[in-house]
Amino acid sequence: MVDTGAASLTASEKAGLDKAGSDRIGVTRAWVPWAWSGFLIAMLAFLVLYPTSMLLIGALTTTNPVVEGYSLADISIGNFLAVVMNPNVAAALGNALIACAGGTAVAVAIGLAFAWVVVRTNTPCKGLIASAGMLPLFVPPLVAGVAWSILGSPKTGLLNLLLNKAGIPFRFDLYSMPGIIFVFGIYYAPYVYMFTAAALRNMDPALEEAAEISGASATRTMATVTFPLIMPAILSGMLLSFVVMLGIYGIPAVLGAPANISVLTTYIFALTAWSPPRYNTAAAVAVILMIVTGVLVYLQQKIVSGRSYTTVAGKAFRPRPLNLGKWRFLTLGLAILYLFVVVVLPTIALFIAAFRKFLFIKDIPALFEAKQYGWQHFIKMFDNPLTIASIINSIKVGIITAIVGGLLSFAIGYTITRTRAPGRRMIDVITTIPVAIPGLVIGVAYLWAWIGLPGGLYGTLWILALAFVARFIPDTVKALSTSLLQIHRELEEAAWICGRGTLSTIASIVLPLARPGVVAAMTLLFILSMRELGSSLFLYSSGTMVMAVQLLGYYEGGNIGITAAFSLVQMVLLGVLISFTNWLSRPGRGSGAIKPDIAPTGVVRSG
Amino acid sequence: MSSELRVEQLRKVFTTTTAQGSALKAAVDDVSFTIAAGEIVVLLGPSGCGKTTTLRCVAGLEHPTSGKIVIGGTVYTDPQAGVLVPPRNRNLGMVFQSYAVWPHMTVRQNVAYPLKSRGVKGAAQDNAVRDALDLVELSAYADRPVTQLSGGQMQRVALARSMVYQPQILLLDEPLSNLDAQLRLRLRDDLRRIIKRVGLTALYVTHDQTEAVVLGDRLGVMRDGKLLQLDTPSAIYNSPADLFVAGFTGATNVIEGRLVSRDGAFGVVAVASGEHVMARMGHDIAPGTPVRVALRPDNVALNPAGEGRNRFLGGVTSRHYQGTQTVYQVSVLGTAIEALEVGSAARYDENSQVTVGLPAEACWVYPADR
Numbered sequence A: 001m002v003d004t005g006a007a008s009l010t011a012s013e014k015a016g017l018d019k020a021g022s023d024r025i026g027v028t029r030a031w032v033p034w035a036w037s038g039f040l041i042a043m044l045a046f047l048v049l050y051p052t053s054m055l056l057i058g059a060l061t062t063t064n065p066v067v068e069g070y071s072l073a074d075i076s077i078g079n080f081l082a083v084v085m086n087p088n089v090a091a092a093l094g095n096a097l098i099a100c101a102g103g104t105a106v107a108v109a110i111g112l113a114f115a116w117v118v119v120r121t122n123t124p125c126k127g128l129i130a131s132a133g134m135l136p137l138f139v140p141p142l143v144a145g146v147a148w149s150i151l152g153s154p155k156t157g158l159l160n161l162l163l164n165k166a167g168i169p170f171r172f173d174l175y176s177m178p179g180i181i182f183v184f185g186i187y188y189a190p191y192v193y194m195f196t197a198a199a200l201r202n203m204d205p206a207l208e209e210a211a212e213i214s215g216a217s218a219t220r221t222m223a224t225v226t227f228p229l230i231m232p233a234i235l236s237g238m239l240l241s242f243v244v245m246l247g248i249y250g251i252p253a254v255l256g257a258p259a260n261i262s263v264l265t266t267y268i269f270a271l272t273a274w275s276p277p278r279y280n281t282a283a284a285v286a287v288i289l290m291i292v293t294g295v296l297v298y299l300q301q302k303i304v305s306g307r308s309y310t311t312v313a314g315k316a317f318r319p320r321p322l323n324l325g326k327w328r329f330l331t332l333g334l335a336i337l338y339l340f341v342v343v344v345l346p347t348i349a350l351f352i353a354a355f356r357k358f359l360f361i362k363d364i365p366a367l368f369e370a371k372q373y374g375w376q377h378f379i380k381m382f383d384n385p386l387t388i389a390s391i392i393n394s395i396k397v398g399i400i401t402a403i404v405g406g407l408l409s410f411a412i413g414y415t416i417t418r419t420r421a422p423g424r425r426m427i428d429v430i431t432t433i434p435v436a437i438p439g440l441v442i443g444v445a446y447l448w449a450w451i452g453l454p455g456g457l458y459g460t461l462w463i464l465a466l467a468f469v470a471r472f473i474p475d476t477v478k479a480l481s482t483s484l485l486q487i488h489r490e491l492e493e494a495a496w497i498c499g500r501g502t503l504s505t506i507a508s509i510v511l512p513l514a515r516p517g518v519v520a521a522m523t524l525l526f527i528l529s530m531r532e533l534g535s536s537l538f539l540y541s542s543g544t545m546v547m548a549v550q551l552l553g554y555y556e557g558g559n560i561g562i563t564a565a566f567s568l569v570q571m572v573l574l575g576v577l578i579s580f581t582n583w584l585s586r587p588g589r590g591s592g593a594i595k596p597d598i599a600p601t602g603v604v605r606s607g
Numbered sequence B: 001m002s003s004e005l006r007v008e009q010l011r012k013v014f015t016t017t018t019a020q021g022s023a024l025k026a027a028v029d030d031v032s033f034t035i036a037a038g039e040i041v042v043l044l045g046p047s048g049c050g051k052t053t054t055l056r057c058v059a060g061l062e063h064p065t066s067g068k069i070v071i072g073g074t075v076y077t078d079p080q081a082g083v084l085v086p087p088r089n090r091n092l093g094m095v096f097q098s099y100a101v102w103p104h105m106t107v108r109q110n111v112a113y114p115l116k117s118r119g120v121k122g123a124a125q126d127n128a129v130r131d132a133l134d135l136v137e138l139s140a141y142a143d144r145p146v147t148q149l150s151g152g153q154m155q156r157v158a159l160a161r162s163m164v165y166q167p168q169i170l171l172l173d174e175p176l177s178n179l180d181a182q183l184r185l186r187l188r189d190d191l192r193r194i195i196k197r198v199g200l201t202a203l204y205v206t207h208d209q210t211e212a213v214v215l216g217d218r219l220g221v222m223r224d225g226k227l228l229q230l231d232t233p234s235a236i237y238n239s240p241a242d243l244f245v246a247g248f249t250g251a252t253n254v255i256e257g258r259l260v261s262r263d264g265a266f267g268v269v270a271v272a273s274g275e276h277v278m279a280r281m282g283h284d285i286a287p288g289t290p291v292r293v294a295l296r297p298d299n300v301a302l303n304p305a306g307e308g309r310n311r312f313l314g315g316v317t318s319r320h321y322q323g324t325q326t327v328y329q330v331s332v333l334g335t336a337i338e339a340l341e342v343g344s345a346a347r348y349d350e351n352s353q354v355t356v357g358l359p360a361e362a363c364w365v366y367p368a369d370r
């Protein structure tokens, strides 16, 4: 499908190019841009519009697509409303909103404090703290959930074991709403941090100095100048982290299930796992999730596109860090405490669980008995042929996603930013639609789109890859557009003046300059698809098991040792890939080429 | 209300960290000056010479390494004695280079802010705000959000905000540098009128010499953290203290030579071609020393009428017609200098022979090693 499309572009554009090239005064054929836009819109319709429409149909009908095929016979809003009225759905929605609101509140408290420490104080090693602070973004939510269940399960959690040995009667219970809120909050604080730190950095320090000169005290300055100015950024980071939490499956699945707390995402998956599967109800709940997400994303975009106070004067500011005196060691200590809780503790927990024969630990000395440790979980894990198969499948899906997604994103990005092709506004709009669709909903939509078509994509690796392309296309197109916008128009025009045609200019000027951005976008797509759980849940089959789902399988199978071992394997794989991306975009590489800055933007929505 | 400002031996050293490690750099180096109450002093110098740092030290936003800042007889900064009054207690007004008007407030809220900080309420506040806005002619805009204003209007808001509480001293950091050329000319005149009407003591910082001349009662020329000369504009232009001040204020012709003799205020300088040039002596220089003679292109006379001293034979090597004036490259005295003639008609062709007159009182002799 994709290949034929790309070939048709090459053929048609080449035709125009050859003509212009051969007789110099040749007229560009008027139908070429139309054909090109038509091709892009058709691709997007196939990837985004068709599955979303099928999802809506699923939500409005009651026929089971597997048994009866698609039918519009009983289409009615009543079917959807019946689901909305269901008390279980209401409970899941309520729980989701409570968990995300609580998580967001924790994330704002931590993220704001972190931003202030890093940008506005002379805390030692703050550069290091800032980069370490981004690490939680790269931890897959399921891994985070598993690690915290090892640490904080009420009976066997390692933290509770320590408390017990220390004779403290208090126990942590992560299998609870506060537990979910806590884990959400600490893992998604970097979102709030990214937004507020950028706003603080871009704010003219003279705005605060002017308040000081006017006679305002430090607290008054903060309340009347600093806060109002960074408020849009805080709100924006809040809404974004709320939306991401709303779409997360791994954390509530692990921490909520034992306490019977279901949120929208876990409820949707449970519906499709019942027998017979409730595909229509799942579609309806997915639509609810999509509506809530859509409203929040709309609000966030409004705030972002509204007046941005922080860029009033367009110059680079010299930061004016507050001298904290000896208090700077307190701020350093707090930052280290956060990093310890969010990075070090879970890692230790995973290591212990992965290498210990039995997670039951009698006392503290038993924790250090060497004979208790070994590779047995890893050996058992690799004895299961599904493990290797899932890794290979994930790599295959990652490669397809990276290539298809990278090419399509470049084509769309170039068309939107550089051409006057007809319908490019429409292309732009369709491309941004998936921003408001959580991964899990994309999964349900693709399920609906293909499960009723025997011999179609369902059950192949392609359905996973295409769902991932659809899911991440807004991010990659945005990153590539930014990268393309940095290439001055005149560089391209100069090549045209030199007698080059459009394709030749793209190949000789635009691609080489944008190459780091394109490569980084593809690597990022690869990484994101390797760790994507939400949409995979509904699209894998026994032959196309992928890593994230296999990990969930191990967890639900109850073997915590293998689960931890596989988590570590995945973290190492991701770590290697991320270092590779950083290496690709390291400064000084590819002289003159546009430096990509997309790693954080891409991870932002994926959770 | 306005007070005298005394800056004594101000020094500010920054630690700059570069790839090679950290280095110490004096941004302000032993600067002393006094501004009388109600006087406007302009600090002039190229970018990076330490003007902003000096201003920020006076404001209390920067902590100097050493030195003293005394306003109206009260010591506000004296690191040796551990005195460092925070900016909010200095009762100063400051206009920032970026204006720093608060984008989330209206014009009125911006101007009222310092009054609120001072607990001025009700009718007193309203009156003060109205007067300040009248002064900068922005009364009609009082309730607009500042983001809807033009650059020139924002600048006026910043000015009104800095004057509304009748500060002891007004500090202005290149307030016109972000405006377009036309507006800059107009506001430059307005600014002086407004400050003088209120009778404020003002310290104004700029890199633009014409701005400095028009605005200042006195100018101080700075370079590399040092204050080279502080004097009236006419003194700076007509008897620059050294070669840098001369060059910075437009005396771009420099003729190398050796001092032969001196006679009171004038000296005789032997130049490369062996001819002798008479020029004013600002410094005490012993005969025989290598010197440089500086003069402005507009003081070079081509084919001057009548008889006189300092007349030399030269040739026009090139001519640059600029509409209302013409700049000639003239080869004379074994070197090349520029001559500027006002008028829309260029009088000389390239390669024509001319007599070059260098008025002795417009030529200044400086030691060559500085």
Ligand SMILES: Nc1ncnc2c1ncn2[C@@H]1O[C@H](COP(=O)(O)OP(=O)(O)O)[C@@H](O)[C@H]1O
Pocket: A318, B014, B015, B016, B026, B027, B045, B046, B047, B048, B049, B050, B051, B052, B053, B054
């Ligand atoms: N906070 C600072 N840290 C390090 N160097 C500084 C700082 N502020 C100013 N400088 C340096 O001090 C010198 C003078 O700066 P500044 O006073 O801003 O110059 P001006 O306003 O005359 O352009 C410059 O070389 C500048 O780089």
Ligand SMILES: [Mg+2]
Pocket: B048, B051, B052, B053, B174
């Ligand atoms: Mg400056």
